[in-house]
Amino acid sequence: MSIITSIFNALPGAVAQGLIWGIMAIGLYITYKVLNISDLTVDGSMCTGAAVCVMLTIAGMPLPLAMVCAVIAGMLTGFVTGIFHTFMGIPAILAGILTQLSLYSVNLKIMGKANQALSVRNYDLLVSLQYIRNVPIWKNAIFVVSLFVIILIAILYWFFGTEYGCSLRATGSNLNMSRAQGINTSFNTVVGLMLSNGIVALSGALLAQYQGFADVQMGRGAIVIGLAAIIIGNAVFGKIFKNFAFKLLAVGLGGVIYYIVYQIVICLGIDPDLLKLLSAMVVAIFLAIPYWKKTYFAKPKKGGTKNA
Amino acid sequence: MKKLLAIILSAALIFSLAACGTTSATYTIGILEYSSHEAQSLAIQGFMDVLTEKLGSEVSFDRQHASGDANSATLIANNFITKNVDLILCDNTQSLQIAASATATTPVLGAAVTDYARALDVSLVSQSTGINVSGTSDLAPLDSQAEMITELFPEAKKVGLLYCSSEVNSLYQINAVQQYLLAKGIKCEEFAFTDSNDLASAVQTACDFADVLYLPTDNTIAECTGIIDDICHVTKTPVIAGEKGICTGCGLATLSIDYYKLGRQTGMMAYEILVNKADITQMPIEYDASCTKMYNTSIADNLGISVPEDYIPVE
Incomplete structure (x- = not known):
């Protein structure tokens, strides 16, 4: 097998998986970058989305409707975190951790057990590991998930351009100033968290279909992967992509890069016990690059001595 | 750059x-x-x-x-x-x-x-x-495992069933064993834990409740037998395990598949x-036809229990 063909063969799987996680990262971007809070709910809401989608599909609901319900369930989890944070005054990180913890029980109850299969043989799923090769283009997992990413970005771009969307962004950039302008910041925070977790749940629903099951453990560590995608996307495309829509795209692509690197690690046969360490190191390096650039490689400003 | x-x-x-x-x-x-x-x-x-x-x-x-x-x-x-x-x-x-x-x-x-x-x-x-x-x-024959509990502890009135809630197969085994024990008129209680962090408290509660503990074939339990042994050693609660690895770590006896x-x-x-x-x-789907009854010598000594002849020591 030549190198070129093996490149074409091995990558699509990683790209599809990366795009699904890219959707998750776009959801996280809304809280992490736009609202400027770290929301740990995502570790639980990802599984909630998967669980709701899987259980409703098995119960006979049409898949698109089941996915809509999954998104709504995800938004509810965001609502709970939002209430914890704004109404009950719990710090955002802690509020997210509390919701995430309770979601473990909720997800178990939704599924009735720890793991529920959703086989592509029995149901007509949107995406599956099997839909990577030898399927028509409109059924290809990469195509389907890309479509999701593009539509999602378009909707978010429109939304954050509206008057209300602007007030949401303002809430994230300067809470006190926004309040001074008459913006209901608590309400906006709750809406932002709901939006974010709804998107995360959507990615969970896609992931469950892609891998063929929902598992109560599946969202564990999701936030790290999401942050990695945001950071990698920003480090690689930050200079080229200035527009908000492109920034979201960069996040999605960040997820793809993360999974391509991951696939390479697996292909290389590096001791898999070290995988977690490696992914933490990848994130740390991508985080460090912008900082190093600023500290060690920045050119001194002109007129520095004269103005001193 | x-x-x-x-x-x-x-x-x-x-x-x-x-x-x-x-x-x-x-x-x-x-x-x-x-x-x-x-x-x-x-x-x-x-x-x-x-x-x-x-x-x-x-x-x-x-x-x-x-x-x-x-x-x-x-x-x-x-x-x-x-x-x-x-x-x-x-x-x-x-x-x-x-x-x-x-x-x-x-x-x-x-x-x-x-x-x-x-x-x-x-x-x-x-x-x-x-x-x-x-x-x-x-899957070791679950009814034979449950039978082992009644064989070794005919006096047992209450059995605690410990399992990790994130493992789908454990619940399945627990239910099968519970059905058998309930039919024998033995009281059962499930003790679920989430991960190794709340395992200790679940084990402690289970030991306080039960005369005998049953542990299914469960990966999290298998990884944390040390914790379970520490607690059961003190309360002198005998443990019947679903598989050999768990029995070696903290169990008195098991019906082991190879x-x-x-x-x-x-x-x-x-x-x-x-x-x-x-x-x-x-x-x-194939199963292991030949199960062996095994017991843990050091735990049997600690509990002061002598097991029947057909049990072989687990190494």
Whole structure:
């Protein structure tokens, strides 16, 4: 097998998986970058989305409707975190951790057990590991998930351009100033968290279909992967992509890069016990690059001595 | 800086994918190992041993480990399909689900996977799945295990059933054992825990409640037998374990299936599929027929219990 063909063969799987996680990262971007809070709910809401989608599909609901319900369930989890944070005054990180913890029980109850299969043989799923090769283009997992990413970005771009969307962004950039302008910041925070977790749940629903099951453990560590995608996307495309829509795209692509690197690690046969360490190191390096650039490689400003 | 990064990344990409090449052996088998677990490793070892004995250098194994992460497992499965392996071996429910999702054609065998119907969302027709998946199950006869409790402790009134709530097969076993015990008029209580963090308190509560504890074949329990032993040693609560590994760590007795043998059994199934072109869709799920009653000598000494003759010491 030549190198070129093996490149074409091995990558699509990683790209599809990366795009699904890219959707998750776009959801996280809304809280992490736009609202400027770290929301740990995502570790639980990802599984909630998967669980709701899987259980409703098995119960006979049409898949698109089941996915809509999954998104709504995800938004509810965001609502709970939002209430914890704004109404009950719990710090955002802690509020997210509390919701995430309770979601473990909720997800178990939704599924009735720890793991529920959703086989592509029995149901007509949107995406599956099997839909990577030898399927028509409109059924290809990469195509389907890309479509999701593009539509999602378009909707978010429109939304954050509206008057209300602007007030949401303002809430994230300067809470006190926004309040001074008459913006209901608590309400906006709750809406932002709901939006974010709804998107995360959507990615969970896609992931469950892609891998063929929902598992109560599946969202564990999701936030790290999401942050990695945001950071990698920003480090690689930050200079080229200035527009908000492109920034979201960069996040999605960040997820793809993360999974391509991951696939390479697996292909290389590096001791898999070290995988977690490696992914933490990848994130740390991508985080460090912008900082190093600023500290060690920045050119001194002109007129520095004269103005001193 | 950015360009440099891009160059390094793409270089890494090309070199690594070159490393993904295939080997010259007639049969390549991908082994998708989900998490490090003594019993599962033994099964994989047995699988590899029997195939090496039978096929020698004709078979090559690509054994990859997912560190308990479904995302890594998915990428590994993707890697196997890309490399066109002849067969994929999986070691637990999740890896079996992922491999079954990844391919409708490549044969997928499970070694010591507990419940195929549940894992794959299929109904078994005369023990075969009807799809490209088959394998061996590590389900020791649960009624015999429950019987062991009544045999060793005829006086027991209350049995505590401990399991990890994130493991789907544990609940299945607990329910089966509970049904049997309830029919005998023994009171049962389930004690679920989430992970190793709240295991200790669950064990403590269970020991306070129960005369005897039953632990199913559960990966989290298998990883944390030390904690359970520390608590049960003090309260002098005897433990009946679902498998040998747990019994060695903290159990008084177990009805043990031999994972190595089960792995060899799986290896023979692989041989049938690869060499004799057997149809995997019609191959029945196999079980270990020969269970042995085993007991842990040091724990029996601590409890002051002497076990019947037919129990052999677990090493």
